[in-house]
Amino acid sequence: MSFKRNRNFQVNDSVVNDSSGNGNTFSTHVGDNYHQHFSRTESNLSSRVAFNALHDAEARYPQPNILAGTREEIIGKLTHWCEDDSKSSRVYWVNGAAGVGKSAIAQALCEKYTQTGKLAAAFFFSRNDSSRDKLDPFVATIAHQLATCKAFKSLITPLIEHVIHSTPGILHKNLEDQFKMLIQEPCAQVDPRNWAQLPRLVILDGVDECIDVNSQKRLLQMIQNATPTLPLDFLILSRPESHISDTFSLESFTPSPSRLALGDFTESVRADIKRYLCHEFARIRQEHRRTLDSSLQASWPGDSVIDQLVSKATGQFMFARTTTTYIDTGKAPATPVLRLDIILHAKRVVNSSSPYPDLDLLYSQILKYCGYEGRKLREILRLIVSPFDKVKILESPFRLHDSPPVLQSLWALEKLLEMSQGEAAALLSGLHSILAIPTSKTENIVVLHASFSEFLLDKQRAGVYYVGSKLSSQEWFQLLIPCQIRMLSRYCVEDNHWSTQSPKIHGQPIDGVDDGDLGSLNVWKCLYESFTSIAVNKQITAALNVFDPHLYLTAIIHWGYKLLSAGWGRPPIFKVNKGFEAYTYDQNYIVSVEMQIRMFHDAYRMLLKISDNRSRSSLQDFFIRCKSFFRGFYVSFPSHISGAVKYMLVICHLAISSSRDAYPLIGAAEPIMFRYPDRKWMIRVLPSNSGVAIPSRWEVKYIDPTEGELLRKLLPLPRFDLSINSQSIMEALGSTEIERWTYEIARLDWETTWITYLLGKLAGSIPGKWVMSLKVVLEEDDSEDEHDSENQKLPERRSTRLRRIP
Incomplete structure (x- = not known):
């Protein structure tokens, strides 16, 4: 039976295989389970999707989240807007300074509305992840979530599929056309009466972490242009950057977006931070009870210290989170009591121009007591905070199988900087409170908060811990080219036991060929x-x-x-x-x-x-x-x-x-x-x-x-x-x-x-085409084994000279 160009048919108690290339989309029902199958639609979109930007992406683990019982006033306000069918504006802008917990709020809402089936899509930008620090994959990522959402299986999914099949170059068009054809027009074709039961919420976090300012404006402009006809609700979270605020204030942005400034919740935020610190210190007392004096186990560190830390936090959950993580996992042999003492007695810089002086001081103290020893750690940190621009033929260095490049992994850092095995892990061992360092050496290290990257790249704020500017494309080349030549040499030596x-x-020493760097063969072309x-x-x-x-x-x-x-x-x-x-x-x-x-x-x-x-x-x-x-x-x-x-x-x-x-x-x-x-x-x-030895x-x-x-x-x-x-x-x-x-x-x-x-x-x-003859030492082999005898014990040798036969 031919199923060509058929959609949404049902096969019961059977197995259906769709041959590749025929353009079918079909569903199968096995018991009560529904499965949607795409032949090319999903795969085409998948090639452009930033999977790390999804709310449940493994690359973002552990995702920032809020402690139960905190941020209730803020979550309540946002929940009311998300669930209000009569809202005047379908765009809501939540803004706040670095470290106030915007991403945690966005994560909590994503999880809440995933459970209720009301989340249509999400995108978490990050300037520390090259797969989601730009606008390029945005449309494909949102469209992919719509196309694979079970609630849209018979409404929007076929429409997106039709666009992809009927417009072969759709994913290479400008982003405005992509947004219109893959999101705006398919959604507009759904009967308005159906939207009351469909997911409508799209959450965009960290728009300011899209590294190109013009791209930030472009994204908001696309949403602005689509608002009159697009039946989706956009909850957008970012810092209150002037160009973002100006865009939301445009008269052409109608109806005017709703706004929520997290800085307006000073008292409730202080109470939430205190509740968070009390909870975390109770956990630390339990887990480190063997290192705490018995007199401290019940109440340490005390209400006055908690209040002091709340004041230092100045409304930044990031400060509270980093502080407790450092106290809990700081570099040995310092105990939690000593680590807390380091934070409490750090002297603040007088007349600091930093917008986050206490957070900067915390970062400085962590770096100081982790054994910051200058050049090597500075080079590692500079690579970690420098996004890699996938340029030309070296666009896939250190690629393991079909994974993204892993230039910020422990393994790659050691290769790039010619460090000994385990050296990068040792240098970073005291920074687990501000870096997510995977146990696997081939997974990228992630900066836990953008404010740490900004600190390292700002000479006035970082002082002696300043790492310099981000690596340029040319500087990446200067590192990658010799590294890949060295790796090719290692491959070739390893591949020639007899050399x-x-x-x-x-x-x-050669300790086995590394499973990676599949792009190094093209280093000569790049050079x-x-x-x-x-x-x-x-x-x-x-x-x-x-x-x-x-x-x-x-x-x-x-x-x-x-x-x-x-x-x-x-x-x-x-x-x-x-x-x-x-x-x-x-x-x-x-x-x-x-x-x-x-x-x-x-x-x-x-x-x-x-x-x-x-x-x-x-x-x-x-x-x-x-x-x-x-x-x-x-x-x-x-x-x-x-x-x-x-x-x-x-x-x-x-x-x-x-x-x-x-x-x-x-x-x-x-x-x-x-x-x-x-x-x-x-x-x-x-x-x-x-002259080389050759078996006889x-x-x-x-x-x-x-x-x-x-x-x-x-x-x-x-x-x-x-x-x-x-x-x-x-x-x-x-x-x-x-x-x-x-x-x-x-x-x-x-x-x-x-x-x-x-x-x-x-x-x-x-004349002149002749070359010097090779002096060969023939190793005698009296065995009848016709295999390579290079590793056998050979009692005698004889020398001969070979010359080219004209």
């Missing part, structure tokens, strides 16, 4: 394209000087790739039998390796071109390795698998010769997806001018770029327009006698290729 260099990079804005500093120099292109080529040959996105088409597939297994090499794989080497070569040539005498001297090790590599190298492999590696040898030839192309590389390889697991038949790429049953072949150029001319692989049957090519490459490959391939169509072949051979015989 020509020490298995250490910058003194750090090439961004050389005008990147300074080759000592970190980049150090990273380059330990990078070995021979290990690099060995490693990437044994890595797998996604299909390229450059539109190459579907190339023929080459298969090689090895024992009982079949290994497949398609031309996407060949081109992936070739593109990697070309990206590397372009970066190398660019560095040569821009280097002055001083920088060229500092990069001498790197330039020497590259020069040797691009002049030619040897490849060694076990003789018993020589047939299986011949296509790897083809790849080596094509990769080394591609660097001589005159035109620059415009594509980029896709991320690594897997590695071939069988190391016993790995090939090894060896420098042409070094291994073959050695020389890879000449001139021979590779000729092979490329006879096999126009880059364009994938092979005119010769691939099976014939397979037969022509029937052995590993690579010196005969060009001859055998030319013979396949001798009439049209013999001149190309002869000219190519003539070019290869020009």
Whole structure:
């Protein structure tokens, strides 16, 4: 049966599978459970949704919330507006200074109206989270919540689905058009009589934390324009910034939005903060009873101290929350009594210009007693409060599987700043009261309140704890590029147990390949394209000087790739039998390796071109390795698998010769997806001018770029327009006698290729094309095991010299 273009049909006691790509939306009923299925709608929206901005997002855990029995007057006023069907305005602006608890109020209302089924959508902005610090994902996030809301399953969901299917580029239109087509118009098409029973409340928290002021105005303007016809209620919470207040005061904003200033609730807020402090100190007394004197366990810290802390809070719940968290989890060996004493006896700066002097003083005391020791912690904190702008080809550094970038994780911070394992966690161990530090090293650290970021970035407020300005895009590049080169080096060394260099990079032992940084393969393209804005500093120099292109080529040959996105088409597939297994090499794989080497070569040539005498001297090790590599190298492999590696040898030839192309590389390889697991038949790429040990049953072949150029001319692989049957090519490459490959391939169509072949051979015989022969130590192996014998005990060695066969 065909269900194409059908909606909202019901299947009982059956299983329905919707084949991908047919555009269906259907629901199934199993018992009393209803399930809505989207073929493309949900997935299209999902790709643009900021899931961290949802009220129940794991990334926001623990979400700020209010203590039972507090904020009752404020919650009561907002509840009355939310539930008043006769309200004059569908927009309500709640404003208050930093730390007064706006997000906690918004969270409490989201949870309340989720339970009653009245919450339509929510969005929590945060300047400390790059996925929700901008306006870009706002419309998609709200539309996604409407489309997946059970209450809208037969009303709004089909309308949003229709817009997405009928307007393929909808998510790339300007945000105003998106808002109109995905939210405003679908809602307007619902019968007004139905809205009394439908969710209508949309809660937007922290509009001022959308980092671009113009985007804040733009968001409010979209809501203003939609208000006359859009049957949704918008509860908006932010600081009382002048441009936000001015927008809500515009005469064109009709009807005029309702307003609530949290600063008007001074007495009730003081009472709520006191109730919160009493509750938290009772908990701390219970949990730390072993460290408290028995005389303190009943009443510590006393009413007078509580009142003193209430006065210091000046209406800021953030102060109370940070204080009790610090007292509860401060850095050992200080006890809760000592931590409280530190806060109470901190001296306030006289004539401070800070709008939050007591909160600033609290932050200073926490940093002082956490062991703030200057440069390292300052660098970590600067990275934590600097949003990463996803720029160009390095838009996914430190990406684990399909997760967002994790540049503020403990793991990434240690990589970026070249710290030892566990060092970042140790430096941040005293800051759990102001930072949410996950137990997992690969999850981002979150600043618990925006006021701490503002404190660190304000020299007048922070004083000695000032971290500097936020990292610019260029500064991020300066950190990311050497870090990713170092990581590539570590990958390559790890992937070559038998290597020509020490298995250490910058003194750090290899402890396993990290599961991440899948975007690092494109670091060469980024370096090439961004050389005008990147300074080759000592970190980049150090990273380059330990990078070995021979290990690099060995490693990437044994890595797998996604299909390229450059539109190459579907190339023929080459298969090689090895024992009982079949290994497949398609031309996407060949081109992936070739593109990697070309990206590397372009970066190398660019560095040569821009280097002055001083920088060229500092990069001498790197330039020497590259020069040797691009002049030619040897490849060694076990003789018993020589047939299986011949296509790897083809790849080596094509990769080394591609660097001589005159035109620059415009594509980029896709991320690594897997590695071939069988190391016993790995090939090894060896420098042409070094003495290295090779097992006795291994073959050695020389890879000449001139021979590779000729092979490329006879096999126009880059364009994938092979005119010769691939099976014939397979037969022509029937052995590993690579010196005969060009001859055998030319013979396949001798009439049209013999001149190309002869000219190519003539070019290869020009004096100066010869390279130094490789000194090889053959390790004797008397066993009959045909596997790699590199780890076996070998009693004797003999030396020989190999030379290139003309």
